[in-house]
Amino acid sequence: MREFDINLAMGKLKSKREIFVSEADFQLELAWVIKEEYPEALVRLEYCPYFNPSMHIDILVIIDGRWIPIELKYKTKGCSKTIGTESFILKNHGAKDINCYLYLKDLQRIESIRDTALEFLEGYSIFVTNDLSYIKKPVMPDCVYKDFSLEEGIIKQGTLDWSENTGEGTKKNCEKPIVLNGNYPIKWQEYCTVDNTNTGRFIYMVNKVG
Secondary structure, three states: OOOOOHHHHHHHHHHHOOOOOOHHHHHHHHHHHHHHHOOOOEEEEEEOOOOOOOOOEEEEEEEOOEEEEEEEEEEOOOEEEEEOOEEEEEOOOOOHHHHHHHHHHHHHHHHHHHHHOOOEOOEEEEEEEOOHHHHOOOOOOOOOOHHHOOOOOOEEEEEEOOOOOOOOOOOOOOOOOEEEEEEEEOOOEEEEEOOOOOOOEEEEEEEEEO
16 A cells, blocks of 8 residues: 555645535544545544543554554634535634643653554644634733644644743643653644634644654
8 A cells, every 4th residue: 555645635635625614524524534534444433442441533544554543633713605506503612721732742642652552653643724823923921822823834742841930720630741752843724714704714733753
């Protein structure tokens, strides 16, 4: 089987679907594209690895017995869109600080799979959004989630933590620092433009864990 290419899969997905109802919808459609492109691969959703039954991998691709875990984030600004004859009502996810944290936690999770599973080949973390504020630096240089910011061009590495003055409510259930062994450049790409409103442009990024 030929080498796995996540950029090819995302390119195929862009030509197939512009908007997703939810993260689960995104998950299903990407898994479908991967299966079509790599018919001999095994593709599993919400896979629980043998070494951690409480973990759920969004998409696990298995090629020649080797694992390619893929974690997804789909965070939108609330809006209504129409594509052809289909209407989409997208939720307003907000909580940018937490969503940034959770994306980096996905990278940390994939690194933990790499360090535990002998079957590991490579992994990917993918973020799709129509909230263009993600690509910008935080307005306040001392904001509580500065370490987790996903602004364009930054590199995420090492230990990332909330600032000392972060309220307990802000970081509830996300208190622990993120520790990354690799270096992950934040590089946003165009996904699609549905219309010219401030919610009509979708962007995405992919980070590889090797």
